Amino acid sequence: MSLNREIDQIPNSPEGLADYVAGKLGCPVTIEDANHRIISYSSHETNVDDARSATIMQRKVPEHVVNGLWQAGVMGNLFESATPVFVSPLPSIGLGDRIAISVWKNKEVLGFIWAQTEQAKMGDDEIRQLKEAASLASRHLQKQRDRKREKEENIRSFMHHLFQGTAGSHAEIEKQARKLHLSLEGSLSVAVLEFTESITPSVERHASYLTETFRRKNIISHMFENDLLLLLIHTHEDEAENVTQELLRGFRDKLEERTGISGIRSTYGKVCTRPEDIHVSYRQAQKTLELKNRYPEALSGVTTYRELGVYQFIQEISALYEQENYKNSVIEAIKAYDRSHNTSLSDTLRSFLHHNSTHQAARQLHIHTNTLLYRLKRIREITGVDLEDTNQKTKLFIDLIIQG
């Protein structure tokens, strides 16, 4: 008998759907949305494996199970087509025999139906029934997706205003946050992730999924903007800086692992306690990313605005120099000398200023300490610069970044 003939028995709320399907297949069934949150599960109480019971308890599939499924290629297959996928037991994640199918609407995966096939036989008929169950689930999941989409759209619009600083007063922001059931208490920060390649739908799916599962409490929302992924990060006030840093690193590592893309650049801005300061954090995160792209080696270890040091204003000084037609004559003289004498006083000076130590600089340059001292003496003689004077020294350090 097919499902179509018993149309009167088809439940019209998602809650009963799993039980209905389970009855047809004769084994435990769970229905999940695209983010692995449980929509509905059948009421079997025996022969349940670890993965299933943990999933039901948490109302979502545990992280390590999802990871395992991705690694085993199961998720890839499910996203690939609407045909059922047979899954061999994966004891490492507590998963027994399964058959799974993805639920589609047009070109989009709305969720999955999982059947624990431990004892049951899956013949052509059961498979056909599973496919029909998927098309049945599609209607339910569509509604849920639309509700979620609308909510997300509202949140994203709110985020946009927060990032641009156009969200209004503190009171107005709080009101709006309450309306959207968002908590903006504690510490807030904006993170920006930049991909080495442009964002494909697959990358977008992974990113979206991660923001909704990976330390979900801490990531309020995400949005894409010009090939960048923006996150609004929320942490407890204590140790907010460290937690944010560690959170972002973890997020990025996971994203690289999931997407297979390496070299994702991630930065974040000021960690603030007032939501009306979020736009400052946003600008800082953007600027930090910009500067990391401009000075990749020097800023390779930098994640946040605060760590930029002098690079925080290096572009502004550079613009000022441009405008004032200014060139540091000391550097000009050294570079001219280097050219005509085939020496490397410029590099020597840079290394010395960078390390602020003759010993370390000499070691980095593979030269004798006295050679370095001699070169510094030559620099003094040629340019008249006084490296004892912190002001001149500091100026040189900065100008060398700009003038090379």
Add this chain to the structure above:
Amino acid sequence: MSLNREIDQIPNSPEGLADYVAGKLGCPVTIEDANHRIISYSSHETNVDDARSATIMQRKVPEHVVNGLWQAGVMGNLFESATPVFVSPLPSIGLGDRIAISVWKNKEVLGFIWAQTEQAKMGDDEIRQLKEAASLASRHLQKQRDRKREKEENIRSFMHHLFQGTAGSHAEIEKQARKLHLSLEGSLSVAVLEFTESITPSVERHASYLTETFRRKNIISHMFENDLLLLLIHTHEDEAENVTQELLRGFRDKLEERTGISGIRSTYGKVCTRPEDIHVSYRQAQKTLELKNRYPEALSGVTTYRELGVYQFIQEISALYEQENYKNSVIEAIKAYDRSHNTSLSDTLRSFLHHNSTHQAARQLHIHTNTLLYRLKRIREITGVDLEDTNQKTKLFIDLIIQG
């Protein structure tokens, strides 16, 4: 007999005027303009003292003689009124007996008539004749002054364009310079002098006189602008920087000595070889002066833009911080600690960064070296800043200037 009755004998060129007056008074006579340049001198060849002969040879009164006359109060009297001044011999400057009178037009002194009275008797009649000679000379000096004024006006207008960068192309500037008989070869720089009090006519007179006498070859022109004295300085290309520096210092010292005003601030800008860059030098001199007023202690020894070091861009960074609502959290934390614990970590850090030496900083703060080390350790603990990292250290050095 009065001069009026022998109207036919009165010379109508300034050259003959001294001889004519000398004939009336029976002694050597010189007529000078307000800048002590010789306009006319009588042809006596005997009984001539050192001051007179040197004056005639150089076509202007020697510098040391003018200085002596100012110090003896003679010049003051001459500028005070139109009555003849008897001058006792001043052997230190090679000056014998003199009687002198200033030549006026309205409220302005146009020049002086000097009579060497060594042998001659000066009675009331001679004094009356001297006064009449002065009024006679006034006509000649007026013409000369008007010609000079017009020329100066042209030069000043040209300077103004050079300073504002609106003097056109290199070729146009050269053409204009030739027309005004100015040499813009070699090295050029703009200097700015600021008076502690507003510029009185007396100060203006001294300043004008100095620019036309003190190392005249090097000072192309001067002009006043908003209580500032601007100089266009010209030097030979070799050692231009040093020569300019030393020239300006000398000029300022002399001006302070002459006017009795102390604390005149003087700065100069980029020493350039192309006249079309003069406006850059002008802007730099202005900015240097501005910054010296803003940071008087830190920049007390600074004369030129090049020596500003990081102060060159400190205002721009400060503006950026303002705009980005940025505060260095390390400094904030230290200042908060200082307030609540009544310590002076902030000053300690500033001193250490300034000297870049524990030894020197400890000496300046009158504390033990280990005390300083201890405080630096506390700063590390409180703020988490790493003073080994040159980038962070440099950032702190700059932010401390801005945030105090």
Add this chain to the structure above:
DNA sequence: GTGCCGTTTGTGTAATTACACAAATGAAAA
């Protein structure tokens, strides 16, 4: 008062630094 705790000063040590001087290298000029 007593004890606590942050701060200051003193002692000692190993590493680093600045500097002077001598010797070796190496490339360009005579």
Add this chain to the structure above:
DNA sequence: TTTTCATTTGTGTAATTACACAAACGGCAC
């Protein structure tokens, strides 16, 4: 070719630095 001169490396010394540890100081809570 020899000479010259800038550069590099090595040796030695006195000052400076970072650091550990001990002891003294002084305000403040109990």
